[in-house]
Every structure is written in structure tokens, then in C-alpha cells.
Amino acid sequence: MNNVKKTVLLGLFVSQALILSLIESWISIPTPVPGVKLGLANIITVIAIIFFGFREAVSVVIVRCVLSSIFGGGGWMLFLFSVTGGVLSAVVMSVLFKSGNNKFSITGISIAGAISHNIGQILIAALLMKDLAVAVVLPVLLISGCIMGFFVGLVSSFLENALRKTKIFE
Amino acid sequence: MLKKDDLIIFGFVIILIAASFIGVSLYKSSGANTNKIAVIIKDNEEIKRIDIDAVSEPMEIAVSGDYSNIILVEKGRIRFKDAGCPDRVCVNTGWLTEKGDMAVCLPNRTMIKIEGQSDNVDIVTY
Numbered sequence: 001m002n003n004v005k006k007t008v009l010l011g012l013f014v015s016q017a018l019i020l021s022l023i024e025s026w027i028s029i030p031t032p033v034p035g036v037k038l039g040l041a042n043i044i045t046v047i048a049i050i051f052f053g054f055r056e057a058v059s060v061v062i063v064r065c066v067l068s069s070i071f072g073g074g075g076w077m078l079f080l081f082s083v084t085g086g087v088l089s090a091v092v093m094s095v096l097f098k099s100g101n102n103k104f105s106i107t108g109i110s111i112a113g114a115i116s117h118n119i120g121q122i123l124i125a126a127l128l129m130k131d132l133a134v135a136v137v138l139p140v141l142l143i144s145g146c147i148m149g150f151f152v153g154l155v156s157s158f159l160e161n162a163l164r165k166t167k168i169f170e
Numbered sequence: 171m172l173k174k175d176d177l178i179i180f181g182f183v184i185i186l187i188a189a190s191f192i193g194v195s196l197y198k199s200s201g202a203n204t205n206k207i208a209v210i211i212k213d214n215e216e217i218k219r220i221d222i223d224a225v226s227e228p229m230e231i232a233v234s235g236d237y238s239n240i241i242l243v244e245k246g247r248i249r250f251k252d253a254g255c256p257d258r259v260c261v262n263t264g265w266l267t268e269k270g271d272m273a274v275c276l277p278n279r280t281m282i283k284i285e286g287q288s289d290n291v292d293i294v295t296y
Contacts, residue, residue: 028262033263034259034260034262034263034273035259072256072257073255073256074255074256074257074276074277075236075237075277077276077277077278077279078255078256078257078276078277081276096179100175103173103175104173104175104176104178104179105171105172105173105176107171107172107176108172108173108175108176108179108180109179111179111180111183112179112182112183115183115186119186125274125276128276128279129211129214129274129276129279129281130214131211131214131281131283133197133270133272133281133283134272134274134281135190135193135194136194136197136198136270136271136272138190138193138194139187139190139191139194142183142186142187142190143187146183146187154171157171
């Protein structure tokens with residue numbers, strides 16, 4: 001694949017991830033703790049890892065977080081919050097995808113990614129607030145992360161099959 | 171859809187969930203089981219400490235900063251009533267009623283948490 005094509009495809013990934021995070025901000029999930037999200041943008045991270053690799057996936061995550069902070073507001077705090085979760089999730093999923101030699105399913109990898117995302121966000125929140133008390137929401141976040149990660153994984157594997165048929169990434 | 175080795179991931183995830191549940195329940199059950207003290211923290215500094223069981227009339231506390239927060243205190247409970255930040259996670263957290271409950275506004279670096287009794291408490295009564 002030449003560089004121009006790669007740039008265009010990664011740019012498309014960023015815009016799709018942005019749209020997905022916008023859509024999921026309209027959907028509120030009734031839970032006992034706030035901050036439970038669908039993690040739809042993770043679909044794009046998974047696809048970027050499958051078709052490109054770690055560096056490209058992390059770049060897409062970082063650009064997405066920068067743009068959504070500029071458009072959505074919230075300043076440095078929210079940017080750090082989303083970028084830490086996103087990058088940790090991309091790192092964990094890439095490691096499992098690459099070193100796992102196809103041992104793990106996309107669904108399993110996506111669950112691990114969703115949970116890393118939650119843990120990363122709690123860690124950065126605890127660091128920024130200098131208080132571990134923020135971790136009281138972790139049990140609920142981990143369980144919701146499992147459920148959302150499962151569905152994100154299913155969608156990603158359907159999308160992977162559909163994209164392979166298009167031969168766009170060759 | 172799933173593979174055999176996914177069990178490794180699931181096992182790890184179950185251990186994490188169990189550990190977090192144990193950790194949080196230990197944290198919530200620790201400390202003296204007396205009056206509930208709400209602590210308001212802004213930029214890592216404690217700005218107010220209220221015995222919420224001793225509050226008789228509802229009151230509002232405004233917290234300024236990059237974004238604004240309005241905190242509402244009633245007898246036995248406290249919450250973020252309004253916030254100027256875009257995500258409003260703090261407001262959606264709702265009422266904090268039990269020891270160990272916490273709500274945080276990350277954009278404004280404001281946090282409310284409920285602790286057990288300790289020294290140096292301003293008992294606020296109106």
C-alpha cells in the first residue's frame with residue numbers, strides 16, 4: 001500500500017472514530033455509576049490494529065482524542081483522561097494481537113482492550129486527583145467493560161470480514 | 171467466534187473484577203462508622219468538610235475554576251447539582267449517601283467524597 005492511500009485510510013479511521021464517539025455521547029446508559037460508555041470508537045482501534053499495526057492504531061487514537069477535545073471541550077483534564085484509556089487499550093490489544101499469534105479471538109482481545117481502557121482512565125483520574133478514592137467505580141466499570149468489549153469485538157470481527165472482501169487494504 | 175486461549179483473558183479479567191470488588195468493599199467498610207463527613211476537594215486541596223448528617227437546611231456551595239460546579243447539600247446526602255463542564259459526569263453521578271461514595275468533576279478537578287468521622291470537623295448548621 002502506498003503512503004497516500006495509507007494516509008487517506010487512516011484519516012477516514014479518525015473521522016469514523018470521531019463520529020462513533022459523538023453518537024455514543026447521545027446514548028446514555030442507566031447504571032449505578034457514571035462514565036459507563038459503549039466504547040464504539042474502539043471498533044476503529046481494533047480494525048486499525050488488524051489492518052495496519054500498533055503505531056498506526058495509537059496515532060488514530062491520539063488524533064481522535066485531540067480533535068474530540070478541541071470540538072467537545074473539557075480542556076487538558078478530559079484530554080488526558082481519554083487519551084490514557086485509549087492508548088493503554090491500543091497497547092494491550094496490539095500486544096495480544098501480535099504476540100498471541102492468532103491464539104486469541106478478536107472478541108477476547110476487544111474485552112481485554114475495554115478493560116484496559118477503564119483501568120487506564122481510573123489510574124489517570126487517581127493521579128490527577130491525587131486520590132485513590134476514584135477507584136470505587138472500578139468494579140462496575142470492569143463488568144460493563146466486559147459486556148461492551150464483547151459486543152465491540154463481535155462488530156469488529158464482522159467488519160474485518162466485510163473489509164477483507166473489499167480488498168481496500170491490499 | 172471465541173477461541174480456546176480466550177480463557178486466559180477471561181481468567182485474568184475475572185481475577186481483576188474479584189480483586190476490585192474486594193478492594194472497594196474493604197475501603198467502604200474501613201474507618202469509624204459514625205457521622206458521614208463529606209469532603210470537598212478542589213485542585214488537590216480540601217476546601218470544605220461538612221458533617222452531612224448534621225445539616226438541617228439544604229444549602230448550595232459554589233466552586234469556581236476553569237469550569238463552575240454547584241454542590242447541593244441536604245441532610246444525609248450531597249451531590250453535584252450543576253456543572254459548567256461539557257461532560258457533566260459529576261452531575262450524572264447523582265446523590266452521594268454512603269461512606270465511600272464519591273463524585274468527581276475531572277475538568278474542574280473537583281471531588282466530593284464521603285468519609286467516616288474524624289477530627290477538625292466544621293459542623294455546619296443553619
